[in-house]
Amino acid sequence: DAKTTQPPSMDCAEGRAANLPCNHSTISGNEYVYWYRQIHSQGPQYIIHGLKNNETNEMASLIITEDRKSSTLILPHATLRDTAVYYCIALSKPNTGNQFYFGTGTSLTVIP
Amino acid sequence: EPEVTQTPSHQVTQMGQEVILRCVPISNHLYFYWYRQILGQKVEFLVSFYNNEISEKSEIFDDQFSVERPDGSNFTLKIRSTKLEDSAMYFCASSEVSGGPNEQFFGPGTRLTVL
Numbered sequence: 001d002a003k004t005t006q007p008p009s010m011d012c013a014e015g016r017a018a019n020l021p022c023n024h025s026t027i028s029g030n031e032y033v034y035w036y037r038q039i040h041s042q043g044p045q046y047i048i049h050g051l052k053n054n055e056t057n058e059m060a061s062l063i064i065t066e067d068r069k070s071s072t073l074i075l076p077h078a079t080l081r082d083t084a085v086y087y088c089i090a091l092s093k094p095n096t097g098n099q100f101y102f103g104t105g106t107s108l109t110v111i112p
Numbered sequence: 113e114p115e116v117t118q119t120p121s122h123q124v125t126q127m128g129q130e131v132i133l134r135c136v137p138i139s140n141h142l143y144f145y146w147y148r149q150i151l152g153q154k155v156e157f158l159v160s161f162y163n164n165e166i167s168e169k170s171e172i173f174d175d176q177f178s179v180e181r182p183d184g185s186n187f188t189l190k191i192r193s194t195k196l197e198d199s200a201m202y203f204c205a206s207s208e209v210s211g212g213p214n215e216q217f218f219g220p221g222t223r224l225t226v227l
Contacts, residue, residue, distance in 0.1 A: 034215070043116075043203045043218030044155060087155075099145070099157030099168060100216060 002090035022088030116219035135204030
């Protein structure tokens, strides 16, 4: 599975969009990009995933570059409750019991 | 909304004792996982389980660890003889089985403290 690189920390003003980048330059064609977050010491929470196309759900949008070497998670209107560590994971065959590799992620702080 | 539940939320034990951590996965899910997170460190994969057998395990998951699905709803992690370094948050997760990719849903975790 491809290695991902994320900035260690970011700040975002409450109500503004939070754009969290992820670099996965060695991603292969069958690897999906998943985003999870962990609020304090709670269990990781699924946010969104994609393969090639941009995706949107009620929580966030995922923008994947055409060459698939990087992606951006967008929280459109960040709230204080979005303060968390965000993990970008590249995973092939995600439905075969494969493990998710959680790196160090990006610690997002939403500022009032 | 269905969710993964874990009990107990906090377990304190003496070194050398056996502990069993319990999880109830989401009811229609068939893949089950255990992860752990030592305080201040990354979330680490331990094991995945499908069709009553281990499908993948990490180096951490040595002979001291075992998993079991004793009935149709519970999924357990047993540590036979706990060590101080087993102190961590243990997260259970589950996912569906389908033709496409599925997300893993995580429980709230059990904090294990080994004294």
